[in-house]
Amino acid sequence: MARYAGRKLASEQVNQSTRRISIPLAYLANERQVAIQAVEQASKLCQAVFNRLVTSETLTKKDKSPVTIADFGAQAVVNAILAEHFPADPIVGEEDSKDLQGDAGKEMRNKVVDLVNSVGDRPMSEAEVLQAIDRGQYAGGATGRHWTLDPIDGTKGFLRGEQYAVCLALIVDGQVRLGVLGCPNLEQKQGSESKGVLMVAVDGQGAFQRALDGGAETPIRASSVSDTTQAAFCESVESGHTSHGDSERISALLGITKAPVRMDSQCKYAAVARGNADVYLRLPTRADYEEKIWDHAAGNVIVREAGGRVGDITGKPLDFSHGRTLAQNRGVVATSAGIFDQVVGAVQNVLGSKAV
Numbered sequence: 598m599a600r601y602a603g604r605k606l607a608s609e610q611v612n613q614s615t616r617r618i619s620i621p622l623a624y625l626a627n628e629r630q631v632a633i634q635a636v637e638q639a640s641k642l643c644q645a646v647f648n649r650l651v652t653s654e655t656l657t658k659k660d661k662s663p664v665t666i667a668d669f670g671a672q673a674v675v676n677a678i679l680a681e682h683f684p685a686d687p688i689v690g691e692e693d694s695k696d697l698q699g700d701a702g703k704e705m706r707n708k709v710v711d712l713v714n715s716v717g718d719r720p721m722s723e724a725e726v727l728q729a730i731d732r733g734q735y736a737g738g739a740t741g742r743h744w745t746l747d748p749i750d751g752t753k754g755f756l757r758g759e760q761y762a763v764c765l766a767l768i769v770d771g772q773v774r775l776g777v778l779g780c781p782n783l784e785q786k787q788g789s790e791s792k793g794v795l796m797v798a799v800d801g802q803g804a805f806q807r808a809l810d811g812g813a814e815t816p817i818r819a820s821s822v823s824d825t826t827q828a829a830f831c832e833s834v835e836s837g838h839t840s841h842g843d844s845e846r847i848s849a850l851l852g853i854t855k856a857p858v859r860m861d862s863q864c865k866y867a868a869v870a871r872g873n874a875d876v877y878l879r880l881p882t883r884a885d886y887e888e889k890i891w892d893h894a895a896g897n898v899i900v901r902e903a904g905g906r907v908g909d910i911t912g913k914p915l916d917f918s919h920g921r922t923l924a925q926n927r928g929v930v931a932t933s934a935g936i937f938d939q940v941v942g943a944v945q946n947v948l949g950s951k952a953v
């Protein structure tokens with residue numbers, strides 16, 4: 598039986614004249630492979646930066662330059678790989694090369710170019726690096742296909758040596774169809790010593806994880822909890838990114854007794870997707886903040902394909918068709934499927950008119 602990533606292919610065609618079986622490529626098979634390769638390389642680059650440049654000195658000086666260099670370098674690496682394989686595809690990336698231009702940007706620019714060339718397979722000139730970064734300027738939208746990239750999500754976590762993720766997704770006609778997360782500091786299994794996880798999902802094909810440095814993919818599932826008093830929830834470490842006070846009131850209403858697990862980045866979607874957490878709450882701290890598509894696209898398809906549900910604080914699905922931000926949504930609620938409506942109900946109850 599023809600199988601792809603553990604699932605039966607929709608059609609296995611038998612050519613009657615030759616009796617040869619030709620197996621059609623699964624939907625987005627090539628994109629899946631290239632996206633994984635790009636995320637692996639960018640994750641390696643980030644780890645190299647952390648090992649070389651994040652020192653107790655940079656940390657005490659609150660010097661953010663290591664993460665800035667890694668942000669630019671990872672975006673250059675991913676965009677160059679996408680450009681090579683899918684030259685017609687536009688990219689919505691978080692970073693742009695503005696701060697690397699001119700005399701003011703020279704020092705940083707040199708560091709980024711050196712870094713990219715120290716990890717990549719193919720040497721890149723300064724101009725190529727800048728050009729690759731700026732392929733990420735696409736405005737996004739509802740038609741056609743485009744990628745969205747967060748070269749390092751959870752920059753604060755990266756600097757603390759905690760969770761961060763390289764996040765890449767493909768959006769087709771406003772729908773997220775493919776997502777890959779590279780999570781260098783995530784435990785391969787909850788409680789295990791080995792770290793570094795890659796998660797991937799394609800629409801309709803399930804969600805999978807494997808070690809970031811290779812090996813076989815295994816399917817992942819969100820939890821089947823139906824009683825919210827048994828649920829565990831996760832949220833951002835940063836109180837500027839989510840309201841910890843509101844989540845405390847919501848979890849009290851749901852009878853949740855376990856303390857929240859706070860972690861940076863889309864590793865929270867990864868935790869829900871493999872059943873380590875049952876709920877991810879991202880509750881607005883400001884009326885005017887629009888969530889960025891690159892902060893949610895990959896996690897969105899991975900949780901959905903793992904059998905979970907994702908919406909905003911009103912339960913409405915996240916709408917990736919409005920450009921670079923989720924302009925039509927506020928906040929995020931991601932849960933295992935059985936408790937989604939109950940959790941959204943509690944969010945509405947606590948946020949009241951703020952949740953409209």
Ligand SMILES: Nc1ncnc2c1ncn2[C@@H]1O[C@H](COP(=O)(O)O)[C@@H](OP(=O)(O)O)[C@H]1O
Nearest residue numbers: 749750751752753833835837838861862886892
């Ligand atoms: N006021 C705000 N509300 C929600 N998210 C915010 C925010 N200000 C910044 N962010 C986003 O929060 C992301 C990190 O999320 P988390 O807290 O879950 O780790 C940041 O991504 P980067 O780290 O890629 O810049 C940034 O885009």
Ligand SMILES: [Mg+2]
Nearest residue numbers: 747750751892
């Ligand atoms: Mg981000």
Ligand SMILES: [Mg+2]
Nearest residue numbers: 691747749750
């Ligand atoms: Mg980022």
Ligand SMILES: [Mg+2]
Nearest residue numbers: 691749751752
């Ligand atoms: Mg940022």
